[in-house]
Amino acid sequence: MEDTQIIELFWRRDESAIRATTTKYGRLLHSIAYHILANHEDSEECVSDACFRAWQTIPPQKPVSLTAYLGRIVRNISINRWHEKHAQKRYGGAEVLLSELGECVPAVETVEQEIDANELTAFISEWLIGQTKENRILFLRRYWFGDSVKSIAIHTGTAANKLSARLYRLRQDLKNVMEKEGIRL
Amino acid sequence: MKEKRIFDAITDVRDDLIEEAKSSRMNKSRPLWQKVAILAACVVLVVAGILLVPGLTKEDSKIGPLLDVVYPEVYAFDDYETRMAIRDQNPVDDAFIAAVNDFSYRTATLLLSDDGHNKSYSPLSLYYALALAASGAREDTAAELLDVLGVPDNETLMQQCGNLYRLLYHENNIGKLKIANSIWLDHDYRGQPVSFKDAFVKQAAEHFYASSHPVDFAQAETGKQIAAWIAEQTQGTLNPEIETDPEQILAIINTIYFYDQWVDRFAKKDTSEAVFHLVDGSEVKTDFMNQTFSSAGFSRGPNFTRAGLTLKNAAQMVFVLPDQGVSPYDLLASPDLTRLAIEGGDGYNGEVIWKIPKFSFSSVFDLKDTLVSLGVEKAFQQDADFSGITDHIAFISRIRQETHIAIDENGVEASAYTKIDYAGAAQPQGRAEMILDRPFIFAVIGQNGNLLFVGACENPTQ
Missing domain, CATH: 2.30.39.10 (Alpha-1-antitrypsin, domain 1)
Known part of the structure; x- marks a missing residue:
């Protein structure tokens, strides 16, 4: 089913919108959640919660990209759940993702105000646009979709260590440009 | 937690970037040609005719390839260790490389002439086609072919061709170099049986990775069958019209299909x-x-x-x-x-x-005159000795090469x-x-x- 048809179902308050969403996006959303939580049961719950959240928010929302919209919801729910588990020392996948992203944190000390969330998002979007398509996709497959380096390696026929090195350079580049721009987190 | 802020910011990056990453799946689903910087293909067709020798018993025609081949294993483009292992396992003598290059320059000089057209010639493709023919030649016919190929004997030729084949052969998500050989055999000449030597078919498969196919050159369908094989080996880059001749008993075909990407692409x-x-x-x-x-x-x-x-x-x-x-x-x-x-x-x-x-252009070369001028004469004459292939009197009637080459920015x-x-x-x-x-x-x-x-x-x- 086309995304526009699914969104139309949400807008008509037709409950088959949930089934259509689960059918089309269930696997992708589960994958995103699982790479953060490393637990199938928790991931399943996050996917259910994400579908319910979509039901609550569409309308009034009318997403341009249903993938991005649903993916964001499941990422947010999953990372929050991960934090809860982290507090209980039951953490899983996001530990690695966050640790890698920690390398992007700029080391500059400035008197500037902290960049706000929207500005930081816009900055990272621009930085991604400035990357080659291949690098942009690699970065987002790893840090948005949460794909493991191994699975990307299998999919692309590239050695995992090469991809890890490339991701490292991308993280360093993001850090450097943020430092250059005097961005403080 | 600062990394969490980056995580959240990435969560909200622009929709179109997410869509791009979702649909691209790191380019596996994209056809390879979309990233090709250079694409080149070549086919050499060696056609052998026959003189009638009556009195031999007719053999049953077989359906499908007489002998198919298993190509060498492929490996990832950055799998340096495997590449080095293949190099170690398949030593190619400097003398052989020198012979192939000498042949390449001698033939290129003759073929790349000033006729107002673009030209692309594959010396390696012609070398392999001739080497395969030479492996079934004997006496003077073999001597002339080996001389132009620059090797002392058929044993060396076959061994070195096999090693070079395995060394060059690759196919990965970045590029491909595939040399494919095939022999097409007609077991019937005007109602008289024609038999081919099993040893030739086997050594062709072993050293040249050549598949063998029984056909009837009197049928127009055979031309289509051969053209389909060429198109398949060259990923549709070459779709030649193959004319067959009832007088023909054998065709040797070599194709080279190559594509790769610039290390430094052009924007x-x-x-x-x-x-x-x-x-x-x-x-x-x-x-x-x-x-x-x-x-x-x-x-x-x-x-x-x-x-x-x-x-x-x-x-x-x-x-x-x-x-x-x-x-x-x-x-x-x-x-x-x-x-x-x-x-x-x-x-x-x-x-x-x-x-x-x-x-992006294509070229066609008729190679017989070029080879004759380099001293390969016997192979084209009716008293040629290809007794390593068949006991009938067979000779090469035609050699033709067709190529295509294209370059663009990709890498x-x-x-x-x-x-x-x-x-x-x-x-x-x-x-x-x-x-x-x-x-x-x-x-x-x-x-x-x-x-x-x-x-x-x-x-x-x-």
């Missing part, structure tokens, strides 16, 4: 239209790819400047720009001059400015090792302007110096 945004000056003084407009390397190697020789672009799978494409007023064919006038243009000259390091017209998009080559570069010793806006020579050189393709571009819009 599409830098491609722009400009003028290309033709030999006759007229001009055409065409798209030129542009790129500048601040530190790269180039060579200068008498009347030319040459520089190369590296391809991901260890091959290289070199471009030879004749000096103003010099024709490419002046540089191809003899095997020695051709070799000098493609390999020789004095090496320098410095800034290299590239401006290369995009081109790996600024990957990690794109710029590593320049680290620690030598002090600049000058500057080369590879502004290819007039007829030029190109060559695609394999990992151990074999000429896969060599040609001249007279008009990139042809």
Whole structure:
């Protein structure tokens, strides 16, 4: 089913919108959640919660990209759940993702105000646009979709260590440009 | 937790970027040709006829290939260890490489003549087709073929061809070099049976990875069957019309299919239209790819400047720009001059400015006269000795090569090792302007110096 048809179902308050969403996006959303939580049961719950959240928010929302919209919801729910588990020392996948992203944190000390969330998002979007398509996709497959380096390696026929090195350079580049721009987190 | 802020910011990046990453799946689902920088294909068709020898018993025709082949295992393009292991397991003698190159330059000089057309010739493809024929030749016929191929005996030829085959063969998500051979055998000549030697079929499969197919050359369908095999081996790049002849009993076909990506791709945004000056003084407009390397190697020789672009799978494409007023064919006038243009000259390091017209063209060569002029005569005569293939009197009636070549901007998009080559570069010793806006020579050189393709571009819009 086309995304526009699914969104139309949400807008008509037709409950088959949930089934259509689960059918089309269930696997992708589960994958995103699982790479953060490393637990199938928790991931399943996050996917259910994400579908319910979509039901609550569409309308009034009318997403341009249903993938991005649903993916964001499941990422947010999953990372929050991960934090809860982290507090209980039951953490899983996001530990690695966050640790890698920690390398992007700029080391500059400035008197500037902290960049706000929207500005930081816009900055990272621009930085991604400035990357080659291949690098942009690699970065987002790893840090948005949460794909493991191994699975990307299998999919692309590239050695995992090469991809890890490339991701490292991308993280360093993001850090450097943020430092250059005097961005403080 | 600062990394959590980055995580959240990434969560909200623009929708179109998410869509791009979702649909692209790291380009596995994209057809490979979309990323190809250079694509070249070649087919050589060797046709053998027969003289009727009555009195032999008729054998039953078999359906399907008599003998199919299993190609060498493929490996990832950055699997350095496997590549080195294959190199160790398949030693190719320097003398053999020299023989193949000598053959390449001798034939290229004869075939790349000034006829006003673009030309691309694959010496390696012709070499393999002739080597396969030579492996079934005996006596004087074999001696002439081995002489032009530059090897002392058939045993050496087969062993070295097999090793070189395995060394060159690769297929990965970046590029491909596949040499495919096949032999097509007609067991019936005007109602009389024709038998072929099992040993030939077996050694063809073992050393040349040649599949064998029983056919009836009196049927038009056979031509279509062979054309379909060629199209399959060259991924549809070549779709020749194959005419068969009832007098024919054997066809040997060699194809080479090659594509790869520039290590340093050309940015599409830098491609722009400009003028290309033709030999006759007229001009055409065409798209030129542009790129500048601040530190790269180039060579200068008498009347030319040459520089190369590296391809991901260890091959290289070199471009030879004749000096103003010099024709490419002046540089191809003899095997020695051709070799000098493609390999020789004095090496320098410095800034290299590239401006290369995009081109895509096909060539057809009838090779019989060329080979006769190099001393291969017996193989074309009715008293040729191909008794290693059949006890009937068989001879080569026709050899034809068809090629296609195309280049564009694509390469790996600024990957990690794109710029590593320049680290620690030598002090600049000058500057080369590879502004290819007039007829030029190109060559695609394999990992151990074999000429896969060599040609001249007279008009990139042809």
